[in-house]
Amino acid sequence: MSAKCNQRIMILAPHADDAELGCGGYMARQIADGAEVLVVVTTVSKTWNVTLDREVSLEERVGELKVSMSQFGLSLLDGCKYSEPGCRVLYYGSDGAMHTRPMSEVVHRLDTIREGFLPDVILIPLSSAHQDHRYTWDVGVAMCRPTTTKVIPKLIAAYEYPFTSWGDGAQMKSFNGGYYVNITDTLEVKKKALMSYSTQMRESGDLLSLEGVETLAKLRGLESGYKYAELFHILRARMD
Numbered sequence: 001m002s003a004k005c006n007q008r009i010m011i012l013a014p015h016a017d018d019a020e021l022g023c024g025g026y027m028a029r030q031i032a033d034g035a036e037v038l039v040v041v042t043t044v045s046k047t048w049n050v051t052l053d054r055e056v057s058l059e060e061r062v063g064e065l066k067v068s069m070s071q072f073g074l075s076l077l078d079g080c081k082y083s084e085p086g087c088r089v090l091y092y093g094s095d096g097a098m099h100t101r102p103m104s105e106v107v108h109r110l111d112t113i114r115e116g117f118l119p120d121v122i123l124i125p126l127s128s129a130h131q132d133h134r135y136t137w138d139v140g141v142a143m144c145r146p147t148t149t150k151v152i153p154k155l156i157a158a159y160e161y162p163f164t165s166w167g168d169g170a171q172m173k174s175f176n177g178g179y180y181v182n183i184t185d186t187l188e189v190k191k192k193a194l195m196s197y198s199t200q201m202r203e204s205g206d207l208l209s210l211e212g213v214e215t216l217a218k219l220r221g222l223e224s225g226y227k228y229a230e231l232f233h234i235l236r237a238r239m240d
Contacts, residue, residue: 006034006036007030007034007035007036007120007121008035008036008037008038008085008117008118008119008120008121008151009027009030009035009036009037009038009119009120009121009122009123010037010038010040010113010114010117010119010121010122010123011023011027011037011038011039011040011122011123011159012040012042012110012122012123012124012125012136012139012140012143013039013040013041013042013125013136014041014042014043014098014125014130014132014133014135014136015041015042015043015044015095015132016041016044016061016062016064016065016068016197016200017064017065017068017194017197017200017201018041018125018133018161019039019041019159020068020190020193020194020197021161021162021194021208021213022123022125022126022159022160022161022230023123023159023230023232024072024186024189024190024193024194025181025183025186025187025189025190025217025228025230026123026159026181026183026186026230026232027039027072027190028071028072028183028186028189028190029181029182029183029185029186031072031073031074032186036085037072037074037085038084038085038086038087038088038113038117038119039069039074039086039087039088040087040088040089040090040110040113041065041087041088041089041090042089042090042091042094042098042106042132042135042136042139043089043090043091043092043093043094043095043098043132044058044061044062044065044089044092044095045058045061045092045093045094045095045096046058046061046093046095047061047095049199049200051202052199056199058092058093060199061199062076062089064196064197064198064199064200065087065089065196067196068193068194068196068197069086069087069193071189071192071193071196072189072193074086074087075087076088076089081116082112082113082115082116082117083116083117083118084117085117088113090106090109090110094132095132096131096132098131098132098135098136099131099132099134099135103135103138103139103142106139107139107142107143110139110140110142110143111143114143114149115149115150118149118150118151119151119153120151120153120154120155121153121154121155121156121157122140122143122144122153122155122156122157123156123157123158123159123232124136124137124140124141124143124144124156124157124158124159124235125137125140125158125159125161125164126158126159126160126161126164126168126169126172126233127164127167127168127169128161128163128164128166128167128168128169129163129166129167130163130167133163133167133169134167134168137158137168137169140158141235144156144235144236152238153236153238154237154238154239154240155234155236155237155238156234156235156236156237157179157232157233157234157235157237158172158232158233158235159230159231159232159233160172160230160231160232160233162207162208162212162213162216163207163208165207172233174223174231174233176233177233177234177235178231178232178233178234179231179232179233179234180220180223180224180226180229180230180231180232181229181230181232182221182224182226182228182229183217183226183228183229183230184221184226184227184228184229187214187217187228190213190217191210191213191214194210194213195210214228217229217230
């Protein structure tokens, strides 16, 4: 997964923070090596935060996303110039309800973005117990279906995140096509990006905390011989 100077990487994420949780170290490493990255977030919405006991506004969520993406040198994009690297949001206001949108509509939008960006690598999120994550996995698989395109990705892989230990994603094992990426030098960038989500990250002792993120990275590092690593599951790979 080492980047060439002209490599283009498309990352699909259910919500703001999922890409950073799953592959923030990889993102930072590849961008530093000269790759162009496009993060596509399916939805950003206002949400009720049980821990804070208040509603987190859409403006807060978007603000956190912007700050997080800036840690990687990426900006929030708008408009129809799909060849640009950065971050795009497909829908605003559909948190927890992406399954109510016709899959054909969402896949068509993703197809359009993919054809505009022409990625060499596509990363999609593993499924989990959350309905938006299951839906994003499904539309991601549909987007990555074998088809004739201007650029056929050399790698399509799925990334894990803390809550894929429960649900459909837990069935994916590293023994069946696991790919480990060394993030020892970029873990701090990943953590700094996640710190931007002050309304989402939780206290130590929780899976969704900086402690939980570092512990998972350390576990993946122990499994693969690195200090810290991220684990990806290869869905399709091509070698010239």
